Each structure stands twice: as C-alpha cells, then as structure tokens.
Amino acid sequence: MADTMQFDLVSPERRLASLQVTAVQIPGADGDMTAMADHAPTITTLRPGVLSVEGPDGTAEYVVTGGFAEISARGVSVLAERAMAKADVTQGDIDALVADAEAALAHARDTAGAETGPVDDAAKLLADMVAVGGALGLANR
C-alpha cells in the first residue's frame, strides 16, 4: 500500500473534495506534473485541464480552470476558480468556456495593439479550453 497524503480541491463556491490520495496529476502552467506523498513543497499555477486523483478507492477526475496548486508537507491543495467533476461536465459547459476564451482572445486582439503577450496568452487559453473538450470526448463545435 503506497503512502497517502491529504488532498483538497476547493473552488470559491464550495469544497469539492477532501480525501486521502496516493497521487495527484496536476495540469500545471508549465506542464503536467504528478505529486505523490513527500513531494517537494511546490506552488504552481494551473492551466485549464483535467486534474486526476488516484486514491485507495480508485481514480477521480475533475475539470479545473485557473488557479493554483500548493504541494506542501501537509498534502496537496488545489485552488481552482472553476472546478467540476468530470462526469458532470456537459457540452454546454465546454461551449461556454470556449466561447469565453474566444471572447478574451478577440478582446486581447482589439486592445493589445503592438504587444503580442496578451494575445498569445489568450490564444493559449483558447487552445487549452479546446484541448479540455477534446480530452473529455466532447465535440468542439
């Protein structure tokens, strides 16, 4: 039996999960990472993606957008601006997220002017959202 650690997933509106787990796969801004017990203390920002949690009772998956994960000696806390259990995500949710990202991209293009940074960020956000939809097996219009 592998070591377990405390895992918390909270969004501003509620606490989605709080349990003992063996490994957590986090969609970090710089790439996916898996945290297990006794991982070095780390703070990473999240990109929109699928967070998968392996516990003694099987695997749970959540879709998260925005926020950060804190890995400390106490365990892993993920603070996501929006988080939903993967099974609860519908086509409508993905469409809304993609539409938001598209709007943000359009807005960035309008306002950024010569600066490419914000446009690139928004484009990446959109690509991430689309990838999330793909990962869930839902169509992207």
Place this chain on the structure above:
Amino acid sequence: MPSLKDLKNRIESVKSTRKITKAMQMVAAAKLRRAQEAAEQSRPYTERFNAVMSGLAASVGGSDSAPKLLSGTGNDQVHLLVLMTSERGLCGGFNTNITKLARAHAKDLIAAGKEVKILTVGKKGRDQIKRELGKHLIGHVDLTEVKRVGYADAQGIAKDILGRFDAGEFDVATIFYAQFVNVVTQIPTAQQVIPAKFDDSNADGASALFDYEPSEEAILADLLPRGVATQVFAALLENGASEQGARMSAMDNATRNAGEMIDKLTIEFNRSRQAVITNELIEIISGAEAL
C-alpha cells in the same frame, strides 16, 4: 374622534401589515441560512488563497519588480471607493451604515486634497450617495437580476475594477461592505484591495521553502488579479449574509411594533364602542323619562 368603522379598518390594515412583516422575517431567516452556508463554503478557498498570497507577497514584495497591484502606483492621489450595498430596502440601517462609513471616508479624502471616485454595487447605496457625492460616481454594477451571488459576479466586478486600474484611473481601491457578526450586529468595514494588503500574521512561515513553477513573480502576477476577485467575492457573501440578518431583525421589530399598535387600537375601539352603547342607553332612558 374616529368612528368605529374607521378604527376597525385601521386595525385590519395594521394586522395585514403585521402578516407581511412576519412573512418577510421568515423569508429573511431562510435566506440568511443559505447566505451563511455560502459564506462558510467559500472560507477554505479564501483562507488558503490568502495564506499563499501573503507568503508570496512577503518574499517578492520587497523587490522593485513587484507588480503594481501589490506595490501600488507609487502614488495615492486618486482613490476608488467601491460601495457594496443591497438591491432591496427594508433592512434597517444596513445600507445607511455602509454608506455613512464610505461617505465619511470620502470626505476625509477630499479634505486631504485627494481625488475620489466612487463605484457602487447595489442600487440602495447608489441612491443614498448620489445626493451628496453624485459627481464622484463613475459607475454602477447592477445585481438586481442576480438571485444568488456567484463567483462569476465577483469576477465581473473585479474585471471592472482592474480594467480601470490598468487604465490608470486610480491609485488606491477600497471596498466597503458590512461584516456579518450575528443577526443583530453587522459591522461596516473598509478594506483596501489595491494595492493588495495582506495580514502577515497568517503567512505561511515555510513559504520561502516552496519551489515555484513558473517563477514567483509570474505566479504573483497571475494570482493578484484573482486575489481582487476573491476579496470581492468574500465581501459580496458577507454582505449577503449581513443584509438578510439586518432585514430579519428589522422585520422582527416591525412585527412587534405592529402587535403593540393593534393592542392599542383594540383598546381604543372597545372604549369607543362602549361609549356609543352608553350614549344610546342615555338617550333611551331620558326619552322614557320625558314621557
């Protein structure tokens, strides 16, 4: 002297008023429970968020490269006051207390030669502040249609504030809301959100030991705008609970007052009815004697 009929109508109308205030009180009690639950649910997020942020701020804050949201614009000439109040009235001194605090704050700033801009959330506060400080109003967020405040609403308000900050419209932002203590006590509170201020006491002592991915600065730059949204959201929830609490006690008072009024009117009604009866008797008796 009002007639018997008048008194009877009066009693009826006060009775129906009492029914309404009683119902409002019970509705407020139910809504208060829900609002408190929502505030409870958001607490873990807010607490963790602030702990991480204060750790980050402590380690990055000293450097010159710190983001403007944390270090400020180096100026404090223009102040933005965000006045958060309710959309509905009939909640006692709730809106008045918040507005009073904001108005005093604004007057101090104006007296000190600063420029004041006011953004209102909730129409009751806007109506109250418009009278005296109307020319300082720069915007209003309408939440009339919102049944239950969600994080998305807070994000919208935060986006508005941040957009104005990026455009250089102000240097310091403060939000005004009422902190919920219990049903009878709500404390009007002013909280500075830009530049961000963190309570050092709840900082993670071990924050310096964390690895950061990407860099500390990048994370801080990403999280600070979210921090504004988080604070606005927490304030909205506190405000929601305070509003329902204030309405509950206001309606409780109103119900009790209506009860007292009914008692008084009933006594008056009985007296005048007795007087009418006595009068009629006197008329009959004196009529009989005259024969």
